Amino acid sequence: MLLWLGIEFLFKEKDMYRYKVTMPDYSQTKIYIIRSRNTDRVYVGATTSTLVKRFSNHNCRFAKGKSQTRAYKVLEHGDCYIELLERYPCLDKDESNAREKYWMRQFDEQRVNKNIPKCIKINPTKNKKEYRKNYWKQWYPIMKEQRLKKCKCPCGGSYADYKRKRHFQTNKHRTWVFNQWSEFNHL
Numbered sequence: 001m002l003l004w005l006g007i008e009f010l011f012k013e014k015d016m017y018r019y020k021v022t023m024p025d026y027s028q029t030k031i032y033i034i035r036s037r038n039t040d041r042v043y044v045g046a047t048t049s050t051l052v053k054r055f056s057n058h059n060c061r062f063a064k065g066k067s068q069t070r071a072y073k074v075l076e077h078g079d080c081y082i083e084l085l086e087r088y089p090c091l092d093k094d095e096s097n098a099r100e101k102y103w104m105r106q107f108d109e110q111r112v113n114k115n116i117p118k119c120i121k122i123n124p125t126k127n128k129k130e131y132r133k134n135y136w137k138q139w140y141p142i143m144k145e146q147r148l149k150k151c152k153c154p155c156g157g158s159y160a161d162y163k164r165k166r167h168f169q170t171n172k173h174r175t176w177v178f179n180q181w182s183e184f185n186h187l
């Protein structure tokens with residue numbers, strides 16, 4: 001009984017930790033702008049992270065492929081920098097979106113963000129079928145590729161991601177693990 005309580009406690013702690021990690025702290029909301037010295041077009045965004053982190057995130061996505069970030073229309077001009085427009089502590093995402101929207105309107109002529117963030121979803125069920133179809137069309141090939149991608153194992157073998165468990169049970173891998181272990185214990 002005590003053990004069970006202990007386990008339950010552990011799980012609760014873990015969940016709390018996860019909650020802390022994944023939930024953005026909207027009291028840290030900042031509105032930022034990305035500018036380039038070669039164009040007057042700008043990108044306006046909001047983040048709860050630091051500006052340096054957010055900017056490098058945009059740049060990473062841009063390096064991976066244009067369409068990965070909506071800021072690419074500014075980034076592709078080169079010589080870009082990020083600026084803080086305002087520190088604006090919020091209670092939740094809706095409030096942060098509203099403020100982001102406000103700032104986007106201030107740069108209406110120059111901004112490259114096309115869609116203004118929505119605070120309320122209108123008729124989310126209306127196009128559910130369509131949405132699901134598009135979602136699969138978009139993500140299925142990527143997920144499939146990810147699944148079939150071969151990982152190299154330190155045992156010398158390789159395995160597709162979804163076969164990892166099976167690989168760990170193969171003789172080759174188990175022999176390797178055993179050898180590692182016996183080496184470690186000077187057997």
Ligand SMILES: [Zn+2]
Pocket residue numbers: 153154155156157167168172173
């Ligand atoms: Zn292996």
